Amino acid sequence: MDIAEYIRLVFSDYTLRTITLGTAILGAVTGMLGSFAVLRKQSLLGDAISHAALPGIAIAFLITGAKDSNILLLGALVSGLIGTFWIRGIISKTHLKSDTALGLILSLFFGFGMLLLTFIQKQPNANQAGLDKYLFGQAATLVESDVWMMTIVTGACLLVLLLFWKEFKILLFDADYTKTLGFNTKFIDILITTFIVLATVLGLQTVGVVLMSAMLLAPAAAARQWTNSLGMMVFLAAIFGALSGVFGTAISATQNNLSTGPVIVIIAGIFVLFSFIFSPSRGLLFKQIRFIKNRRDLQLHKTLTFMFRIAETHENISHPHTVKILNNFQGFTKRTLQKLVRKNYVKLDGNMWSLTEEGFKTATNLYNQQNSNDE
Amino acid sequence: MSKNIAVKVDDLTVAYNYKPVLWDIDLEIPEGVLMAIVGPNGAGKSTLIKSILGILKPIAGSVEIFGMSYAKQRHLVAYVPQKGSVDWDFPTTALDVVMMGTYGSLGWIKRPGQKEKKEALEALEKVGMLAFKNRQISQLSGGQQQRIFLARALVQNASIYFMDEPFQGVDATTEIAIINILKELRKAGKTVIVVHHDLQTVPEYFDWVTFLNVKKIATGPVKDIFNDDNLTKTYGINYKVSIQE
Ligand SMILES: Nc1ncnc2c1ncn2[C@@H]1O[C@H](COP(=O)(O)OP(=O)(O)OP(=O)(O)O)[C@@H](O)[C@H]1O
Ligand SMILES: [Mg+2]
Numbered sequence: 001m002d003i004a005e006y007i008r009l010v011f012s013d014y015t016l017r018t019i020t021l022g023t024a025i026l027g028a029v030t031g032m033l034g035s036f037a038v039l040r041k042q043s044l045l046g047d048a049i050s051h052a053a054l055p056g057i058a059i060a061f062l063i064t065g066a067k068d069s070n071i072l073l074l075g076a077l078v079s080g081l082i083g084t085f086w087i088r089g090i091i092s093k094t095h096l097k098s099d100t101a102l103g104l105i106l107s108l109f110f111g112f113g114m115l116l117l118t119f120i121q122k123q124p125n126a127n128q129a130g131l132d133k134y135l136f137g138q139a140a141t142l143v144e145s146d147v148w149m150m151t152i153v154t155g156a157c158l159l160v161l162l163l164f165w166k167e168f169k170i171l172l173f174d175a176d177y178t179k180t181l182g183f184n185t186k187f188i189d190i191l192i193t194t195f196i197v198l199a200t201v202l203g204l205q206t207v208g209v210v211l212m213s214a215m216l217l218a219p220a221a222a223a224r225q226w227t228n229s230l231g232m233m234v235f236l237a238a239i240f241g242a243l244s245g246v247f248g249t250a251i252s253a254t255q256n257n258l259s260t261g262p263v264i265v266i267i268a269g270i271f272v273l274f275s276f277i278f279s280p281s282r283g284l285l286f287k288q289i290r291f292i293k294n295r296r297d298l299q300l301h302k303t304l305t306f307m308f309r310i311a312e313t314h315e316n317i318s319h320p321h322t323v324k325i326l327n328n329f330q331g332f333t334k335r336t337l338q339k340l341v342r343k344n345y346v347k348l349d350g351n352m353w354s355l356t357e358e359g360f361k362t363a364t365n366l367y368n369q370q371n372s373n374d375e
Numbered sequence: 376m377s378k379n380i381a382v383k384v385d386d387l388t389v390a391y392n393y394k395p396v397l398w399d400i401d402l403e404i405p406e407g408v409l410m411a412i413v414g415p416n417g418a419g420k421s422t423l424i425k426s427i428l429g430i431l432k433p434i435a436g437s438v439e440i441f442g443m444s445y446a447k448q449r450h451l452v453a454y455v456p457q458k459g460s461v462d463w464d465f466p467t468t469a470l471d472v473v474m475m476g477t478y479g480s481l482g483w484i485k486r487p488g489q490k491e492k493k494e495a496l497e498a499l500e501k502v503g504m505l506a507f508k509n510r511q512i513s514q515l516s517g518g519q520q521q522r523i524f525l526a527r528a529l530v531q532n533a534s535i536y537f538m539d540e541p542f543q544g545v546d547a548t549t550e551i552a553i554i555n556i557l558k559e560l561r562k563a564g565k566t567v568i569v570v571h572h573d574l575q576t577v578p579e580y581f582d583w584v585t586f587l588n589v590k591k592i593a594t595g596p597v598k599d600i601f602n603d604d605n606l607t608k609t610y611g612i613n614y615k616v617s618i619q620e
Contacts, residue, residue: 016480018554025396039465039466041462075514081552086514095392097574151455163484164483164484165486166478166481166486167478167483167484169467169475170475173461173462173465173467173475174456174461174474174475175452176430176456177456177475178478179428179430179448180428180429180430180452180454180479181449181478181479182446182449182479183478183479183483208484224466227466228409228467228468228511229468230465230466230467233466234468286408290495369498
């Protein structure tokens with residue numbers, strides 16, 4: 001299947017449309033909520049939640065014997081929430097660091113979940129075919145009701161974000177201060193954490209336990225590179241997440257045998273890589289370019305200041321001096337001289353140079369600046 | 376001269392782990408003073424402020440603000456945390472941070488509007504940071520960040536101000552600018568409580584002082600109790616020499 005056919009199919013084929021919509025919505029909601037996890041430096045939280053959800057899936061299956069994804073996800077939600085609030089409890093009651101608590105819960109719950117899965121597999125009559133898809137995800141199993149579920153959660157999440165935007169923002173920035181203003185920080189925290197758990201659990205069927213945390217982190221980390229506003233960051237993270245879902249689904253649909261979850265995560269990773277290199281204000285590339293440009297400017301300014309001091313010795317400031325004299329200045333090159341000429345700071349006449357009016361003005365400023373810095 | 380008591384702390388004991396970091400603190404701060412809290416690193420100065428403000432839960436003891444619990448009086452209290460307590464790489468602007476000072480009076484859900492923005496701009500002006508209002512906060516210098524925190528507290532328009540090391544890492548000009556603002560607050564009848572490290576400037580800046588090192592060593596007017604005896608009790612023998620020059 002090639003790209004053109006894929007585009008045609010998205011609009012005509014029911015299954016493909018469902019999957020594309022589902023992954024796009026999932027990407028958007030995890031991107032939004034992931035911004036909060038990233039800004040709170042809780043990068044491991046997504047990992048802990050998704051791993052903590054596994055025993056819930058197994059237990060829900062053992063109790064009901066159902067393969068219906070909504071029931072299994074309910075189990076996941078319950079054990080995800082239990083795990084997350086245990087983490088909170090451990091951090092506030094003991095003096096373990098938060099990543100220790102996260103790691104502890106993550107491995108405990110995941111280990112228990114794996115144990116249950118092996119147990120289920122050994123049951124002779126159990127139909128366990130559906131369960132291991134939650135480990136690595138299987139987007140192909142998404143059906144319309146799953147997408148509806150995602151839409152409802154995303155809608156609720158948007159509503160809560162809009163209502164409590166100011167509270168979320170201030171809690172993220174300065175929790176202690178928020179408390180002194182009389183806000184119930186525990187409530188705000190539980191609200192946001194619950195939504196993060198919800199979104200994570202929703203993604204298990206598509207992306208799986210192992211890769212789910214990348215869906216939370218990658219779009220948010222990429223978005224952070226492009227903006228200095230919280231609102232914009234959340235918005236961009238939603239866009240990046242949705243695009244990862246759409247592109248990931250497209251690629252895995254057009255290339256046979258590529259499973260969707262990992263491809264989505266790789267696309268999200270590409271967004272991160274691209275953002276870390278090319279973002280104008282924080283990207284590595286532009287940082288390097290700015291650094292080189294600053295260094296050049298500095299060299300230029302130093303040369304100009306040196307020339308200014310020479311010119312100053314003569315009462316006519318644009319009196320010509322010989323180029324040779326500049327060789328006394330360490331770091332002087334022909335190129336810097338040419339650049340100064342091009343900028344119209346200096347006039348060159350054979351072997352003689354002189355400052356222009358503009359060059360004089362610029363140099364005076366620089367000179368004064370330098371002196372005030374020395375003080 | 377009988378003054379109202381702005382802050383009253385009774386038998387306050389606070390511990391993070393098992394060992395108390397504040398032990399049985401009794402403290403009365405009269406209204407309208409500009410008070411320094413001094414003590415060595417780890418003495419519990421920040422902890423004292425956080426406990427008064429209800430950020431930390433004490434093991435024992437009580438706190439009253441103008442005779443009532445903090446929860447009832449919090450609209451009268453503003454707080455300037457230690458600058459290092461937040462991540463300055465947070466995606467927001469200087470104006471936005473100052474605006475946070477209005478969130479308390481706004482309450483839940485309601486968004487700040489024109490009135491709040493105007494108040495925030497005025498506070499920025501007062502601390503000389505109006506030109507930086509749209510600057511991303513990570514691109515401010517340490518002293519500028521400190522001024523932003525001060526402006527955020529000014530917006531709260533409180534009666535009692537708690538400030539945790541507002542002079543930390545600021546240059547001489549900023550220090551003078553900040554102390555002038557604090558003195559203005561006092562002149563307006565406000566009570567200002569400042570964790571302070573530079574002992575040399577205590578007599579010049581403050582009229583009231585509390586010596587703290589796990590226990591309260593002394594509290595009272597600077598001219599009566601700011602002496603070698605109390606400094607030695609608070610900081611240990613060696614401190615005496617360096618303060619006398
Ligand atoms: N979150 C915490 N968990 C455990 N111990 C803490 C915590 N915060 C502070 N402490 C301990 O409590 C004691 C008092 O700390 P506090 O921050 O109140 O001191 P301080 O007087 O403000 O010091 P500084 O001058 O360095 O700011 C210190 O011994 C410190 O190690
Ligand atoms: Mg402190």
